[in-house]
Amino acid sequence: MAMLLLPVLAKAQFSISGTVSEKSNTLSGASVRLKNKATGMTTDAQGKYRFSNLKAGNYTLSTSYIGYQTIEKTIKLSSDEVVDFTLILSAFLADEVIVRATRANEKSAATYKNIDKAEIERNNFGQDLPFILNNTPGVVVTSDAGAGVGYTGIRVRGSDASRVNVTINGIPYNDGESQGIFWVNMPDFASSVDNIQIQRGVGTSTNGAGAFGGSLNIQTAAPSENAYAELNNTYGSFNTLKNTVKIGTGLIDNKWSFDGRLSRIKSDGFVDRSAADLKSFFLSGAYHGKTDLLRINVFGGTEKTYQAWSGVPEAKLRGDLVGLQTHYDNNKDYLYYTDADRDNLFNSDNRKYNQFTYKDQNDNYAQNHYQALYAKQFNEQFSFNGALHYTEGKGYYEEYKNQQKFSKYGLPNANAGGTDVAKTDLIRRRWLDNDFYGATYAFNYNPKSDLNFTLGGAYNQYRGKHFGQVIWAQYASTATNDYHYYDGKGNKDDFNTYAKVNYSPISQLSLFADLQYRNVKYDITGLDKNRNPLDFHNNYNFFNPKFGATYFVNEQSNIYASFSVANKEPNRDDFTNLKTGLAVPKAENLNNIEAGYRIKNSDFNVGINVYGMFYKDQLIFTGEVNDGGDPYRQNVDKSSRIGIELDGSYIISSKFAVNANAALSRNKIKNYIDYVSEYDANFDLINVQATTYANPDISFSPNTVLFGELVYKPLSGLAVAFQSKYVSKQFMDNTQNDSRKLDAYWVNNARIGYDFSLKGIKNINIGLLANNIFNKKYESNGYTYSSIYPWGTTTENFYFPQAGTNFLLSLNLKF
Template identity: 75%
Template sequence: MKKLLIITVAVLLFPAFTWAQFSISGTITEKSNQALPGASVRIKNKTAGATTDAQGKYSISNLPAGNYTLSISFIGYRTIEKNVSINADQTLNVILTPATLIAEEVIVRATRATEKSATTYKNISKADIEANNFGQDLPFILNNTPGVVVTSDAGAGVGYTGIRIRGSDASRVNVTVNGIPYNDSESQGTFWVNMPDFASSTDNIQIQRGVGTSTNGAGAFGGSLNIQTASAADQPYGELNNTYGSFNTLKNTVKLGTGMIDNKWSFDGRLSRIKSDGFIDRAASDLKSYFLSGAYYGKKDLLRVNVFAGTEKTYQAWNGIPESRLNGDLAGMEAFIGRNFYDDRADQDAANLLNSGSRTYNSFTYKDQTDNYWQNHYQAIYARQFNEKFSFNGALHYTDGKGYFEEFKNDASFSKYGLPDVELNGTTIDQTDLVRRRWLNNDFYGLTYAFNYQAQSNLSFTLGGAYNQYRGKHYGQVIWAEYASTGTADRHYYDGKGNKDDFNIFGKVNYAPLENLNLFADLQYRSVSYAITGTDKNLSSLDFDNQYDFFNPKIGATYTLNEQSNIYGSFSVANKEPNRDDFTNLKAGLAVPKAEHLNNVEAGYRFKNNRLDAGLNVYGMFYKDQLIFTGEINEYSDAYRQNVDKSYRIGVELDAAYVINSKFGINANAALSRNKIKNYIDYITEYDADFNEIGVVPTTYANPDISFSPAAVLFGELVYKPLKGFAAAIQSKYVSKQYMDNTQNAARMLDAYWIQNARLGYDFQMKGLKNVNIGLLVNNLLNEKYESNGYTYSSLSQGVTTTENFYFAQAGTNFLLSLNLKF
């Protein structure tokens, strides 16, 4: 009876204890009423605090009645303190004023678009990145943005991954980190596997679709990714982020930072590792990285030094799955075996094909069939605000990379490795099993700079540019052979070099002749010298010396309709040099590749109020001499590209976010496009009865679709926030059919797919911790069987055409569970 009485009293008193807890909330803005997302609101001498969201809003709850001192801070603004007496829920809105310290944003100002720019772009905030960062590569974090299609060799987003924007592959997407070029100079692609967990050191990303603004590095023929690394935190912090999920995927991240020391210094560091078995057989990844940053903030100066690195060991899964294996077609597999397996390992390779899972097959079985690469980056960034009108930012950078991929080759001819045949017991042996490594050793260094001058309130100028040098060495080694010839393990059986000098200078002017009209002009000159010498992996001699001089003008206008909306239009020109493979993989009988030219027209409408943020744009991208994948590959699995005279991409894109009420929100985007080559000549290699190559047979196609260019990419997300700190989202993405070559042949196609994901996140506070976050990401909820990438090639012999299709299957239903602690 006594216990019952105690429980009854406790229950009756519980509401009183609940009523004694109060909250304080509000909005943090600057003088122009612009929200400040990421501002820190802390209660002095307490662990309680909050960070403002994308609308500048914050809330701190569960506060007993009493007197508190709030400290509100944001980089580039003066920290202020407010004394508050709480005996009820309170609203406190705060306006911050700029500090004399220079803001970090000046680092990327010259190459970024703003809300008044006549450019199609999307900003990805730190909060958005954190919410989607479960250890998958950066492309998968960007997968929900307009016109983006991502793929994974291992099938689950860890390891070798790729991204296409408006159908353009990674070699057409310009990537910069703090304004410094990141794309590989020769392939012009970005290998995200070399920067594992870089999202954990990223503050924000701007995606520009189309040509975009003048930037540094490779030309943007589909889009740009402008990455800004994390800026200094106001207070000391520590983070421990962990993820575990399907395919034994594991991510561990430790982050530490000093906050601002004496309002002048800050130091930050991150250490990460990611491991995954992958969805595909043996497609395991072992990735490690670190990021270190130190900064000095003067009254008019900012000096930041970044050092970061990534290492990867990834089992190769880049051959894909033959169509017959994917479809479980036994007769087709037997025919494939007959065409492709003919050496003394034929029985083993056949057994692997026949007995593997239809969607997890990997043709490689050698235990060390791995890709291994190490990359170190050094950045020294300096910015100075000379006065209210004039500022400068510049950077020195150096990247060194080195690595190899190892392969087992069966019955390889000695002659292909520059080695003499072996005489053994009176028998001449001209073939051997061997293991080879193909190395890349490169250095990339240079400088970037930009001067910004605000002549008048309605007139500003930017003068910027960069000079970068790349020195790459390509060589191969045979590290083991069943029959030893005259070579040694450290002998180079080929040596090639790639030397590239890249200079650009650009000038921009923004002028507002009327209060609601903004005009801009952006003129860029780019000069590229690219020499390829030595010998290639097939022992052929290389001697290409190319000089390219490009003029890339851009003009546009933005007209402000009212405080909530504007319209814009622009015309831009871009030029782009061929990459290394266009020369080294040059197919016999085809012309030396030419530089590409693009005219890009963009027009759009933007609207934003406190509930709806939306943009609608149309675009036209008209190419001259675009380099197009033919769909064929050579004996080294390298894809061929060739120039086509005229081609185009035209489309419409919608991007919108709508807050229904305090609990529900919708995010949606759509990209609809038409992507065509006006006249395409397809070349098929012809062989005689003894499989000797005798030439190429051309076939002309009128107005076919450009390969890997879906006509529709749609995304929708419903977000539900039933209580403070908890959010759930259901995501749905549709990608229409894509052709794997440019013949628009339905027999060489990736089927359309529609997948659903779910994401849960819960933030709460515990004693001794600033924040605890538990997250769950469930990918492919309905277990859709789909392929996001592939390739095809055909051959002709005795009047019969044979086509081989290969696909990269993506994982079915899988999950990632995270636990993130902030100290």
């Protein structure tokens, strides 16, 4: 990998250099691309660019910048050339201004990666968005159903989704209470995305949840200049099917545009009974003025997903019949009540096993988003963008439960033929009905080329209702169909404001400061799912400063360093799952140091970054559970993540290119106390045993994540890519115990794409994605817990196996 990332000395090569400006001011951060080589760069602090090591021949340069018209120039290169560009204001305001305030650039001293529309399209075969982002540094993804459709997850630098901030057009997407990201609620959203910026670490100030591992800044599709229609279809293993229809008017009278998408995705899943039935839509209309932009987005999705979130017991996965019998004996009174449950456990496929057999053990949810986005360019120095938004969500998960006590549901015992019945089989639904709404804003002031100010922020409110229903019972009690056996509310108000400034005291140096204040108010009331009373009222005030500097060594390279502070409130479960008598969890604090070096030219682009993330009061699982069997998190005093990341690409020739990245890290808790519950022979809790561990690894934090891709283009329109990803072992708890880990895995994929056109069809793309081509058996996620009984200590491990070799074939038509 190191050899592939090294630049190759060229023979008798030439250069193209120049400056990009508007009127009398140079433009830093303007994009300059060599179209026929599919490579490019951004201008430095002085607006300069330089492509080196070019062979003689014809080249077309394309230059673009937010708010300005794109310019192309074609030259015949036979010696070193200087090509300057003078840009003029666009006839209409570009959509990029909507996300500019929350994005990093080369002056921000942040660690980030931009993913453009072309890359998203190449990798979009219908899998959830995390799998499209899987090729970026330090990212690990997983799928409950094993094939990337349905419930999926993403970790950045070992941090789970609740610690990754996600915004869509600058509007927060993370769930207000869990702070998690549920991509299953927005199936095929990638088909409506124009570009994504991934910031690793704290990053720049943004809206919504605190970024403790990274942030995803998503911009939805910008308008096409011309009317279009697209039909995108995928079919593959496990009866996975994706159908997408996209239409757009293009620019009408150079002012109006309308775009729409309708999608459906179905898959049986790799795991038994893990089918997903997903539908979504995206509608957008916009007015494009010369100095203002108004865009209305309405999008949403519905999902019906069979539950596959219990995993596979370790003994089942390993084919250990003795261990499986022990697992059955230990759990038959809680998990395996019926003969059908037992037969399913012992006779199903070891890697495809799903505990649930009830035919409607489904998760059902619908979510709709409404966005009104407005941007105004008052003059060349001053601009504004803001948004109003509303998200409504409602749904439930349904489950069959054996031998439930009526008292757990607030019901009197039933009477069956004169006999008092205290337990019954039943079917219950647990509902979430939530509303999320608010406003975001940002003012940008650029008085001169070496100075830029941004003032922005947001105010958002979340209103969540939680309730449960019993829709069927073997023995009827007194409940009616509209009876709620619990009702809980979660209200959250989130306000933040930030001020950012970029200043260049000298031409090669850019200084960056970013100050954010955030206030969060929690009100959690009612009853939880176990009918325990809730009464939490918390108010948090956070100050999150960030400082950095970038030094431009020359037109091709720069060095940066930054220091950032982030604070993060606990999530709902940290309160509702809390064991009686324990202290209410405190907010978490993070100090983040980033430093790196970036270099790029026409063929070669590489960055190296070192980081330190030092936590105070990080919330982690301690191994203990509450009376309802729910795990909960407690604060640990000190923990850290220290690592180095490399990300590079090299165009070897017109036919070969290589992309690679590596993330090497050390993730530690200074002192960790693990708690194990002790029960008597009647399974009543009698004690909790504590064990202290010095400097163990943080759970689900692999020390090594590597990715490599070799791209071969044998002829025009045809591209073949071979991808390889390695993830080192991960521990499923914080004891660093080898008996509770996910094994390291190395998975290889191949992708083929062929583009051509026929009369009446602008472009036809045939694509094939072959996942896990060497049929590696691996697990990307899991969980563990331990208990002490009179007969000894029992540790239970559960895993989420991923699919072996599988295929997705796509046919995409553009008109």
